Amino acid sequence: MADMKVAAYICQGCGLGERLDTAALASVAKKEGKAALIKEHEFLCNADGIKMIRDDIANEAVTHVMIGACSRRAKTEAFGFTDVCVSRANLREGVIWSQPETEEARETTQEMAEDYIRMGCAEVKKMTLPEGDPAAVTERTLLVVGGGVSGMTAALEASKAGYKVVLVEKSGALGGWAAKLHKRTPGKSPYKDPQNTPVAEMAAAIEADANIKVYLNASTSKTSGAPGRFEIEISTESGSTTIEKVGAIVQATGFELxxxxxxxxxxxxxxxxxxxxxxxxxxxxxxxxxxxxxxxxxxxxxxxxxxxxxxxxxxxxxxxxxxxxxxxxxxxxxxxxxxxxxxxxxxxxxxxxxxxxxxxxxxxxxxxxxxxxxxxxxxxxxxxxxxxxxxxxxxxxxxxxxxxxxxxxxxxxxxQVPNSGVDIDTKLKAEIAAAAGDNSLMEAYTASQQEGAVQPISMLNLTYRQGPDVPQLKYGFTDSHFICFPYETRRTGIYSAGPVRRPMDMVQAMEDATGAAMKAIQAIENAGLGRAAHPRSGDLSFPKVRLEGCTQCKRCTVECPFGAIDEDEKRFPLFNQARCRRCGTCMGACPVRVISFENYSIDTVGSQLKAVDVPDEFSEKPRILILACENDAYPALDMAAMNRNVYSAFVRVIPVRCLGSVNTIWINDALSSGYDGVMMMGCKHGDDYQCHFVKGSELANIRMSKIGDTLKNMSLEEERVSTFEVAITDIERVPQLINDYAALIQKIGMSPMKGF
Amino acid sequence: MSENYRNNFLKEVEERVEEGHWVKMCMQCGVCAGSCPLGAHWAHPPQELFMMIRAGKREEVLTSDSMWMCTSCYNCVVRCPRKLPITHIMHGLANLAYRLGLSPKNQTTQKFASMFWNNLAQTGRVNELKLSLGMYFKDGFGQGIKNAMAMQSVGLGMVKAKRLNPMELFGGHGIKDKSGFHAMLKKAREIEDRRKNFA
Missing domain, CATH: 3.50.50.60 (FAD/NAD(P)-binding domain)
Structure with a gap:
């Protein structure tokens, strides 16, 4: 870190040069951002501009680059330098496109741009280059649990794509439900008459396929490891056990009537x-x-x-x-x-x-x-x-x-009743419902735990801290987003397919199994490169934890939506890199703030919000911090700007990986640095969630529901911290939300915490 | 009751009703019922008639006056997502009911239809004067006079405009080969009876 050299580049293209005083921005980057090298360019993303940056990296030993140009969602290829840390000050969408082009607005627009330059410089200085996992390995073998039509389809498709498959079936023959059918509903035109089932052909194809190894009368009695290096203990009815090493898992455990x-x-x-x-x-x-x-x-x-x-x-x-x-x-x-x-x-x-x-x-x-x-x-x-x-x-x-x-x-x-195994969330859900005044779930849970009651049999027997099976959403079906990511379960590298995911017929199950096999192959390959799977596909950053500061509170291990964190013998959190989706929910949960990513941490965000210049109480210029989910809210803000939907000049937006990664220290810091309000924009949560990390926005909401007391202790109004559900399509609504909130802040008045 | 929800009546309809084989294809969406401009006046809209046929309610269907309410506007046919020729089926059902002597007596449409047919079948041409007078007097002599008086000015106007010849009341004109025409109708009836299994 001793050799850190920050370079700031300010673009004058796309109207930035006309609307903003870029020389003043450069001087902010120099004086306040402490950048060692500052350059303005009339068209930064063209070949000449990129060459300039490249040359500086090569000749001037630049290690950290701050680009003041367009949104971080634009020009990702041009500015996608992988050998230096990069931060982006969003001057185009974030400033000139979202502010009115009038003489009166010039001052506030310039102030906004200067703040984003300060924020960009502060952020980049706190970043280090993600190194990925140098020890990443992967096993190019897929485990398929269940030998029905879904499982057989997944096995055959994966084999066709060149991967080895281990197929585990609990009964003595392949075929599952389909083998019990006289005929099937038609799967091809003209859809008029029942057809023969494909079971015999598929079973023969599997038998003839050297890539596919079948275990009959067998179950997965233990599943440990992580994507790329799962270790599966397969027990057969005869009592023998075998260990198979696989890279990813397709769970096609089907249904019972x-x-x-x-x-x-x-x-x-x-x-x-x-x-x-x-x-x-x-x-x-x-x-x-x-x-x-x-x-x-x-x-x-x-x-x-x-x-x-x-x-x-x-x-x-x-x-x-x-x-x-x-x-x-x-x-x-x-x-x-x-x-x-x-x-x-x-x-x-x-x-x-x-x-x-x-x-x-x-x-x-x-x-x-x-x-x-x-x-x-x-x-x-x-x-x-x-x-x-x-x-x-x-x-x-x-x-x-x-x-x-x-x-x-x-x-x-x-x-159809899904064979999804143990519902690991039942107790948690019952507790949440009981807290909301509905005791029925808790009663059902207690009854189900009584002695003699039939307990469901686990399908995968995961050794994960959070429980032996993949989490369920509703009615026992495995949790996967119905529309956006149907095969992803909340266990990275484990994909569910067929009626265990939702009720369906054979045509749909075969389509499902093909999709899940393809996703599993992606997971195998990503694991080999030490990269994240969906939705931050390709991300090399990974949570680092300062164990010496850890208090063993277990919030990270409990709250991780993907069960990525186990416990070691000393009861410290044990991170499994390949299971991690890099959402930062653990970072948001950690009360002692010992968890951080190389390029995204308590400090990268904390230093940004502290870098903002907060005018005094009498300036009539409030400051509102927006923490926006980078998956939905941030693109919605960008698109609003593209449509020139104007919003208040008093907001400063910081994108976050997920609202789940928001640590309450940021809120505290913002309020004590004199911000007048904090808006948190995340995805819809609940049964019909839109959160890319499934539980992130829900957890954020739970955490923020408890912040009211803190605000009272600080003698601040509760409205000063508000959470909003924003969808990517809300390009008209988001500016309205901001303006309404700004009006509300105007009404309750400036924060008394300024200037300390 | 033992015959309900069986194929018996449906089979009879398929055999004896024009386009009757379409009845089983109804998917009960109700668009026909909602599209009918006279819908409010039907005891059973087409959707319901089709269900009644499938439920085996022979008596109720054939004695109903519903299908007699159809004015052949074809709204339902245009809108039916299953492309059922509903209008034709309604006329086919009405026809079957009439042939079996089950259709409601004194139903106006039915009365008019049989008058029209008898009028036409006699001479090969429709005698409009006799037909309209027949309709005026269908409910008795007194009512007939009242109806005629009410329509007096229209009638006289038509006479003046030479659109109506009072002399048509006495015989009227017909087609050339009347006996050939009658033979043709008789033959057609025979064919239909055989096809639709009427004795």
Missing amino acids: YDANKLPELGYGKSANVVDQAGLEALAKAANGSPIKRPSDGGEVKTVVFVQCAGQRDDSGKHLPYCSGSCCLTSVKQAMYFKEANPDIDTVVIYTDLRMPGNGEDFYRSGQEKGVIFTKGKVSGVEAAGNQCKVSFQDLILNDQVAIDNADLVVLATG
Whole structure:
């Protein structure tokens, strides 16, 4: 560090030269920023400008570069120097494009630009160059847990891409649910008739593939390590264990059907003629093309009734609350089994809403053409009478309570329950709900922990501090962002695919498995280069911790959304670099501030906010600090500026990796340095979160909810620190939020903490 | 009740109703019901009629006056996402009900339709004067006189403009080969009866 040499470059292009006094900016960089080398350039990002910087790095031994030009989100390639530390003062989007081009505004615009130069210089001086992990290794092998259609697809796709695969299946054969089907719903045009399942072909392809090693009757009894170097203990039923080393994991553990025994009102268990969809597949498989017989007496089947949403989409709280998205297709397919054998058999599908994903609409139409009767209704009960059943239902079109008296066979469409293992967050969620006044989750949790209660079996048996399985979002499905990053779980290098992630049919599961395999391959390669995986893909920085200052409070190990931090024997946090996503949630959590990244730390942000020139109480120029999430809020601010949506000149914006990385010391520092307000802009949190780090914005919100007391102790108004949910699309809303907040600060008055 | 939600009546409709094979393709979205300009006057909109057919409510469907309310505006046909020829099916159902003698007696549309047909089938041409007078007097002599008096000025105006010939009341003119025409209709009826399985 002794050789640190800071160079500041100020661009005059894109109108910066006309709107700002760049000579004054240069003098700020010299006097206050203490830059050793200062240059102005009329067009910094062109070849000449870049060459100038390059030459300075080569000839002048420049180690730290401060670029006063456009947003750090622009010109990333031109200014992407990897051999020096770089900070960017956002003069274009952050200043001239977000301020009015008027004579009156000139003074405040210039002040804003000068502050960003001060901030840029202060930040860069606190940065060091990320060195990555020189010890990074990777195993170019993928573990696939589950040998169903999803698992087999993932294995075959990874093998095709040139990676070795270890496939672990708990049963004695590959195929999973699909192997139990007589036929599958069509996966290709014209989507009219049931097709044969792909199980036999896929199993044969796997057997013939030298890249794929299959363990049958086996489970993953221990999973330790991190992406690139997972160590898997595979136990077989015979008692033998093997260790496999893999780089990434695809969890395709599938689903179980909802237990139809919980539906006695629908006649299950009371008559052999009431079956679930799996039961009907078994009958069809046994019949193998010849007419399906009545289970109770082997009699001829003349009428079949399909009951949709049996124990699903239930709002009473007794059964599954969600739709499984595949059972309507299955019922149409099963009705076709009967129609194919004999078109005179009456097949009635009783549904409340038919949901036919993908090309299912064509399949539905085909079912109608074949004479399957669809009736919109809600089944109230199924009673067995001799060898027949009476199905009572409310016809929702004709608004009529009716019954089909002599059904020979009743098929219940029960839903999918994910095999996601142990819910490691149940207790945490129950505690949060209890704190909010809802004790039902806590009661359920306590009941589930009682002796004798059946405990779920772990799928992966992770040795992670936070628990043995990947965290779940809702209803037991693994936590992955539905739209933005569907396969990412909250365990780096572990990807979930198929119905364990959300309910789905075979077409979707195969697509899912392919996607997850590709993501797993990315994780393997990134781990080898010591780089972060999604969403800071390629990032080489990594949290360093000063263990001598650590108080073993465990907040980092508990709060890390990705379970990256374990504990060593002495109960100190043990960071696993390859598991880390570089969000900085641990840095935000640490009460003694011993966690930092090379290029992003308590100091890089702290020194920026302290570098800002805060005018005195009587200047009528308040200062508002904005800590903006770099994933959504910061781009929204940039785009607002591109649209010339003007906002208050009194704000100073500092991008943060995630609101979760915001340490309360920054808030304290800002308030005690005389800022009049702090706006924190992060992503939406909750069940439909948009946080790229899943829990970051939620944690930030919890932390900030407790800051009210601190403010009171400082005799400050609670409004001086506010948290906002901002989406990347809020380009009209963000300037409005800022202006409203500035007006609010105006109203409550200047902070009394100035000038100390 | 034992026949409900079975294929029996649906099969009959497929066999005996013009475009009846489309009934099973209805997906119960209700766009037809919402599109019908006379919808408020139907006891059962088309969507409901289709469901009733599938539910096996033969008696209720065929004795209903709903399908007789259709004015052939084709709004439903244009809008049906499943492309069902709903208007044609409505007329087909009305026709089946009439042939089976189940259609509601004294339903105005039905009355007009049969008058129109009988009028046309006699001479091969529609005698407009007899047809309109027939409609005026369908509810009795007194009401007929009242209707005629109310329409008096329109009628006289049409006579003056030579759009109406009072002499048409006595016989009227027809087509050239009347017996050939009758033979043709008879043959067509035979074919239809055979196809639709009427005795």
